[in-house]
Amino acid sequence: xxxxxxxxxxxxxxxxxxxxxxxxxxxxxxxxxxxxxxxxxxxxxxxxxxxxxxxxxxxxxxxxxxxxxxxxxxxxxxxxxxxxxxxxxxxxxxxxxxxxxxxxxxxxxxxxxxxxxxxxxxxxxxxxxxxxxxxxxxxxxxxxxxxxxxxxxxxxxxxxxxxxxxxxxxxxxxxxxxxxxxxxxxxxxxxxxxxxxxxxxxxxxxxxxxxxxxxxxxxxxxxxxxxxxxxxxxxxxxxxxxxxxxxxxxxxxxxxxxxxxxxxxxxxxxxxxxxxxxxxxxxxxxxxxxxxxxxxx
Amino acid sequence: xxxxxxxxxxxxxxxxxxxxxxxxxxxxxxxxxxxxxxxxxxxxxxxxxxxxxxxxxxxxxxxxxxxxxxxxxxxxxxxxxxxxxxxxxxxxxxxxxxxxxxxxxxxxxxxxxxxxxxxxxxxxxxxxxxxxxxxxxxxxxxxxxxxxxxxxxxxxxxxxxxxxxxxxxxxxxxxxxxxxxxxxxxxxxxxxxxxxxxxxxxxxxxxxxxxxxxxxxxxxxxxxxxxxxxxxxxxxxxxxxxxxxxxxxxxxxxxxxxxxxxxxxxxxxxxxxxxxxxxxxxxxxxxxxxxxxxxxxxxxxxxxxxxxxxxxxxxxxxxxxxxxxxxxxxxxxxxxxxxxxxxxxxxxxxxxxxxxxxxxxxxxxxxxxxxxxxxxxxx
Numbered sequence: 188x189x190x191x192x193x194x195x196x197x198x199x200x201x202x203x204x205x206x207x208x209x210x211x212x213x214x215x216x217x218x219x220x221x222x223x224x225x226x227x228x229x230x231x232x233x234x235x236x237x238x239x240x241x242x243x244x245x246x247x248x249x250x251x252x253x254x255x256x257x258x259x260x261x262x263x264x265x266x267x268x269x270x271x272x273x274x275x276x277x278x279x280x281x282x283x284x285x286x287x288x289x290x291x292x293x294x295x296x297x298x299x300x301x302x303x304x305x306x307x308x309x310x311x312x313x314x315x316x317x318x319x320x321x322x323x324x325x326x327x328x329x330x331x332x333x334x335x336x337x338x339x340x341x342x343x344x345x346x347x348x349x350x351x352x353x354x355x356x357x358x359x360x361x362x363x364x365x366x367x368x369x370x371x372x373x374x375x376x377x378x379x380x381x382x383x384x385x386x387x388x389x390x391x392x393x394x395x396x397x398x399x400x401x402x403x404x405x406x407x408x409x410x411x412x413x414x415x416x417x418x419x420x421x422x423x424x425x426x427x428x429x430x431x432x433x434x435x436x437x438x439x440x441x442x443x444x445x446x447x448x449x450x451x452x453x454x455x456x457x458x459x460x461x462x463x464x465x466x467x468x469x470x471x472x473x474x475x476x477x478x479x480x481x482x483x484x
Numbered sequence: 485x486x487x488x489x490x491x492x493x494x495x496x497x498x499x500x501x502x503x504x505x506x507x508x509x510x511x512x513x514x515x516x517x518x519x520x521x522x523x524x525x526x527x528x529x530x531x532x533x534x535x536x537x538x539x540x541x542x543x544x545x546x547x548x549x550x551x552x553x554x555x556x557x558x559x560x561x562x563x564x565x566x567x568x569x570x571x572x573x574x575x576x577x578x579x580x581x582x583x584x585x586x587x588x589x590x591x592x593x594x595x596x597x598x599x600x601x602x603x604x605x606x607x608x609x610x611x612x613x614x615x616x617x618x619x620x621x622x623x624x625x626x627x628x629x630x631x632x633x634x635x636x637x638x639x640x641x642x643x644x645x646x647x648x649x650x651x652x653x654x655x656x657x658x659x660x661x662x663x664x665x666x667x668x669x670x671x672x673x674x675x676x677x678x679x680x681x682x683x684x685x686x687x688x689x690x691x692x693x694x695x696x697x698x699x700x701x702x703x704x705x706x707x708x709x710x711x712x713x714x715x716x717x718x719x720x721x722x723x724x725x726x727x728x729x730x731x732x733x734x735x736x737x738x739x740x741x742x743x744x745x746x747x748x749x750x751x752x753x754x755x756x757x758x759x760x761x762x763x764x765x766x767x768x769x770x771x772x773x774x775x776x777x778x779x780x781x782x783x784x785x786x787x788x789x790x791x792x793x794x795x796x797x798x799x800x801x802x803x804x805x806x807x808x809x810x811x812x813x814x815x816x817x818x819x820x821x822x823x824x825x826x827x828x829x830x831x832x833x834x835x836x837x838x839x840x841x842x843x844x845x846x847x848x849x850x851x852x853x854x855x856x857x858x859x860x861x862x863x
Contacts, residue, residue, distance in 0.1 A: 227552035229532055248831065314635070314687015315702055316627060330626065333686030336635055338838045426691055428640030431838075432831035448823040450528045450548060 221456035229452060239457035248432065249458055252440040253465065259436065260413040262344075263351055267409055268402075271356045275363030276390075289364065293357040300354060300418035307350045308335065308423050335423060343424065343434055350419050355412070359405050366401035370394070403477045410473060414466050417442070437462045486514045486759055489530075489537040491523035491745070495711065495782035505766055505773045512758050514539075531555075531750055538753035539763055541588060541745040547819050547861060550579050556749040556756055557582045561764040568788050573744045576816045585746030586767040587787035589778035592710045592742040592810050593645070595727040596695070598720070601628070601704040609725055613649060613674050613732035616705075620683035623704040629685035632703040634692040637679045639833035641692040641707055642729070643741070643826075646671050648815045651735030654825075655818045659858060664851045669843035671732045672836050679837045695719075710806050711782040717802070726802050728809045742814040744787055785810055820861055821854075828853035 216229070221239050223231035243249050278288050295303070311319045314333035321331040335343045374393050375385070383389050395402075417438040424431055429447075430439055437458065445455020490502055499518050506514035517537065519526055524543075530536030531554040542549075549555050559566075559582045566574065569587055577585035595616075597609055605623055610616040620630030634641035644654050644663070650671040653662035678684050685703040690696045695712035697703050699719035707729075716724055728738035747767045749759045766773060771791060778786040779797055785807060786792050798807050817826075832846035 226548045227528070227531070227554060248827075309689045312687075313689045315685070315689070315697075318687070331687075333635075336637060336686040336838065339840075426634070426636060426640055427693060428634075428636075428643070429827060429830060431636055431639075431834050433834075443827070446525055446529070448524050448528060449827075451824070 217456040217459055219456075220452050221460050223453050225451070225453035225456070227450045227452075231453065235453065239453045240461065243454055243458045243461060248435070249437070249440055249461075251432070252435050252437045253462075255434055256414070256416070256436045259347075259416060260410060263348060263413050264406060264409045266348065267352060267355050267359060268405060270352055271359035271405070272363050272398075274356060274360040275367060276394075278360065279364055279367045289361070292360055295353050296355070296358040298354060300350075301422050303350050303354055304419045304422035307346055307419075312346045338433055341433065346423055347419060347434060350423070351416075354419075355409075359409070362401055362405055363398065366398045367394070370397050406477070407470075407473065410469070414469075486512050486538045486753075486755060486762055487517060488514055488762075489517045489519055489523075489527065489540040491541065492518060492520040493781070497781045498777075501777060501781065505770070505777075509762055509765060511765075512755075512762060514762060531752065534752055534754075536750050536752055538755060538759040539747060539749055542585065542748050543743055543745045546577070546584065546748075547579065547822055550584050550819075551861070554751055555584045556751050556760060557584060558586060558749060558760060558763065559583045561760045562586055562768055565768050565788075568790050570742075570744075570785075570787055570789060570810075570814075572742060572814050572816050573746075573787065576743070576819050577746050579819055585748045586763060587744040587746050588767055589774070589784040590742050590744045590787055590810065591784055592740055592806060592814065593641070593707060594710060594740055594806060594809060595705060595707055595729060596698055596712075596716060597705040597725050597727065598698070598701075598723060599725055600723050609727055610730050612730050612736070613646070613671065616730050617674055617677050617681070617683070620678055620705065621681050624681075624683045628701060629703045630683040630705060631678060632685040632688065632692060632697050632706040633678075634707070635686055635688060636834060637684055637686060637837040638675050638707070639830050639837055642675070643833075644817075644829065645729045645739050645741050645815075646675060646732065648739035648741075649729045649736055650732045651737055653815070654821050654854075655858070659820065659862075661851050661854045661858070663847065666844070667733050667735070668847050672833060672843045672847070674732065675833070675837050676840055676843070680840065698724075711784065713783045713802055713806070715782075724802075726805050726809075728813045738809070738813040739815060740809040740813040742785075742810050742816050820858060822857045822861065825850075825854040825857045 220229065220231065222234060222236060224233040224235050224238075225231040274292050278285055278292065281288060312334040313321070314331060314336060315321065316325060316331050318331070318334075320334070325331065332342065334346050337343065370393075374397070375389060378389050378393055383392065415438070416436050420434060420436055420439050421430070421442070424434060425439075430443060441455050441458045441462070443449060444458060445452050488502075488506060490499075493499070503516050506516045527536075527540055527542055528549070530540075531549060546555065562569075562583050566583060570590055573587045573590055574583065577583055577587070601623060602609065602619070605619075607619045607622055608615075610619045616631070623630035647654070647663045647668055650667050652665055652668055656662040685697055685706075688697040688702060692706065692708055693712075695706065695708050695716045698706035698708065699716060713726075728740040731737050731739075747763045749756060749763055753759050767787075771788065774786055774788060775791055775795070778784040778791070779795065783803060783806075785798070786795065792798055792807060797803060829850040832841075832850040835841040836843045836846050
């Protein structure tokens with residue numbers, strides 16, 4: 188029995204230590220900092236109660252960042268879901284070259300967000316006449332467009348969303364392909380006997396419901412990934428003087444408040460706690476609505 | 485062993501130069517670290533720990549560092565030489581009569597214009613903001629934009645410069661907000677006109693601090709730094725001129741932002757006295773190194789008035805013009821202008837320029853934030 192305990196701690200010990208040191212301690216420390224005036228210090232002495240929370244909730248930049256995040260999530264999650272499912276269905280039906288297309292669509296997953304964002308910003312969507320998209324537009328008689336600096340209409344969203352779709356769709360396509368491969372073919376045979384041929388009806392009544400487990404996993408992963416959005420926003424829109432007041436998700440806001448020149452770790456921590464609560468509520472609602480954890484027939 | 489940090493300078497040769505200076509110091513070994521990336525953030529974080537630098541350079545954002553006791557008072561190190569430093573820049577390092585940083589070299593921003601393009605359009609160099617707006621409009625063609633003030637339309641690069649050009653300032657001498665005035669909204673509204681006219685170059689691969697857009701002919705005029713002058717001169721020969729930001733309104737005056745990386749000493753260092761002695765040796769005593777640092781790698785102005793006056797390279801041509809702008813029209817970010825105030829004004833300007841938001845309402849919000857920050861740092 189003692190030996191089993193020893194082996195348990197040998198295997199789990201490093202992870203537990205890592206979890207405590209890098210997650211729980213910073214979490215508790217951050218919670219503590221959120222009640223102090225912590226300008227340029229991680230060991231503050233000036234207790235301010237809930238003042239940091241009041242300040243962060245009253246700051247229109249923070250509330251706007253929550254709005255940005257909700258808007259981004261509401262768009263990117265269904266869009267990535269639909270695109271990756273569509274790709275999976277197309278690749279799954281391929282008789283020849285399936286492995287090739289699977290690899291081609293999956294490859295962008297290996298690219299870093301930072302590198303992809305720089306290519307999008309400096310090459311594809313730069314605003315001058317030799318930007319890739321602008322060159323094509325000019326060839327067809329259009330004019331150059333400043334994609335990342337145009338707020339009416341908000342063209343910067345096109346740049347932000349396309350880079351994430353390009354990077355993510357292949358990965359989720361593979362998840363859907365796994366789900367499709369596991370699906371029993373006899374269901375389609377039975378449906379064919381009942382008169383439902385391949386196409387929309389069998390997708391609607393067989394493929395889509397059978398992919399439920401995969402869909403729930405994909406939606407949860409996509410939502411979590413949208414919560415963590417930082418890299419492409421920062422690398423597409425920041426400049427040497429900061430970040431514009433639009434398309435600023437909470438993590439970018441907190442980065443500038445707490446870690447930039449502001450170094451207001453009290454406000455940064457209060458914002459992080461508020462954000463954590465929002466994410467917790469979001470996740471619970473999502474889990475409830477997907478009936479996660481319940482047994483399905 | 486002292487550890488000294490520099491941000492990554494773009495000009496070739498700076499890294500070798502600063503290492504050479506450090507090697508020449510006899511009284512201690514100095515290890516120079518060249519820090520690419522977001523340097524200000526690296527410094528801010530390093531000052532919270534015991535493993536940060538002993539000596540480092542920094543620009544801006546230092547008031548809270550001073551108040552938190554992270555930076556050592558260098559008043560006695562700089563001593564009587566203080567009077568010889570550019571006073572506008574030195575004031576940004578002075579808090580309650582004590583000096584916390586020794587200016588290394590002065591950078592300034594100015595407006596470059598392409599003489600041939602203006603001549604072809606029959607336009608004189610703009611002498612007012614209205615003339616700048618009109619010139620930018622007239623110089624814009626399908627392939628060339630009239631003016632480049634940064635990919636965000638000017639909120640970041642110009643910052644408060646237009647307010648100074650309107651005869652205002654960020655903070656008054658008695659410590660109040662200095663742009664709570666109707667003329668501020670009028671001036672910033674003209675930046676919106678530049679954007680709405682589509683006279684501005686936006687989305688250039690390299691932003692305003694790099695002269696590439698100007699030398700490649702993407703724009704007829706560009707707001708950039710003095711550091712870009714040697715490169716522009718090499719690329720365009722005599723086909724360019726320089727101007728300060730043009731004045732606006734009845735109380736208007738030309739404006740040229742100046743600033744300096746300053747040498748500071750961390751109070752978390754283990755050898756504070758040795759670090760102070762080294763900072764004094766390098767940036768007060770060794771005027772030959774200061775001269776070399778300012779003028780041999782890109783173009784900067786020496787932080788010492790006496791060095792600027794005796795330097796032949798600054799007596800002729802565009803460099804002489806720049807010295808005149810810095811002396812007559814130079815302004816620097818006040819120490820009490822905190823990062824939160826800066827962000828509030830920059831956000832307001834972005835919304836005015838890009839969204840067409842009401843300048844008066846946006847400025848009122850920035851004034852409120854700046855007042856709250858002044859109250860905070862007064863406490």
